[in-house]
Amino acid sequence: KNEVEQSPQNLTAQEGEFITINCSYSVGISALHWLQQHPGGGIVSLFMLSSGKKKHGRLIATINIQEKHSSLHITASHPRDSAVYICAVGSETSYDKVIFGPGTSLSVIP
Amino acid sequence: KAGVTQTPRYLIKTRGQQVTLSCSPISGHRSVSWYQQTPGQGLQFLFEYFSETQRNKGNFPGRFSGRQFSNSRSEMNVSTLELGDSALYLCASSPRDPGSYGYTFGSGTRLTVV
Numbered sequence: 540k541n542e543v544e545q546s547p548q549n550l551t552a553q554e555g556e557f558i559t560i561n562c563s564y565s566v567g568i569s570a571l572h573w574l575q576q577h578p579g580g581g582i583v584s585l586f587m588l589s590s591g592k593k594k595h596g597r598l599i600a601t602i603n604i605q606e607k608h609s610s611l612h613i614t615a616s617h618p619r620d621s622a623v624y625i626c627a628v629g630s631e632t633s634y635d636k637v638i639f640g641p642g643t644s645l646s647v648i649p
Numbered sequence: 650k651a652g653v654t655q656t657p658r659y660l661i662k663t664r665g666q667q668v669t670l671s672c673s674p675i676s677g678h679r680s681v682s683w684y685q686q687t688p689g690q691g692l693q694f695l696f697e698y699f700s701e702t703q704r705n706k707g708n709f710p711g712r713f714s715g716r717q718f719s720n721s722r723s724e725m726n727v728s729t730l731e732l733g734d735s736a737l738y739l740c741a742s743s744p745r746d747p748g749s750y751g752y753t754f755g756s757g758t759r760l761t762v763v
């Protein structure tokens with residue numbers, strides 16, 4: 540079993556839909572990160588959180604430490620949101636080691 | 650302020666050769682970490698440097714090595730290249746601990762081994 544898992548693996552949505560991507564992990568963590576990778580490879584760090592909820596524009600990230608689960612929500616999705624979304628956790632025991640999830644490929648259709 | 654700069658952007662090498670990739674972190678960032686991304690394995694942690702010291706290393710063979718200079722710039726080297734080393738190599742910089750402080754990624758170096 541992978542230490543960090545994401546669901547769904549692939550997601551296609553109509554423009555304007557509300558989107559949820561899930562991440563579950565099995566290790567102790569110092570923090571959880573959501574990353575966005577566009578075609579071509581560039582990666583942008585969206586959120587870093589260790590508890591509760593963060594919001595930035597149309598993006599919302601939540602984490603439940605007890606359940607070892609995080610969700611990334613996109614409200615009013617837009618074609619420019621099409622990307623791969625990657626969940627990554629910073630290891631609690633080895634603070635400088637990062638473990639990545641497999642990514643969720645999102646395609647938003649106009 | 651300038652972001653994380655990786656050079657070169659693209660590289661084609663032959664099996665058996667060696668390659669050196671460069672990463673210049675954001676000014677003031679002292680941690681540089683390296684990652685390999687392949688279609689089959691996704692993103693995998695290679696190693697992380699802080700103040701010229703390697704603090705952690707992922708599960709990669711000894712052909713993969715790196716170093717960090719006093720100005721925090723980092724290089725990674727892959728010797729005796731194999732076809733399976735073809736990948737996007739990303740570096741990221743962080744003020745201190747990338748797992749806890751967040752990181753900024755470079756655009757990557759796409760290496761093709763033929």
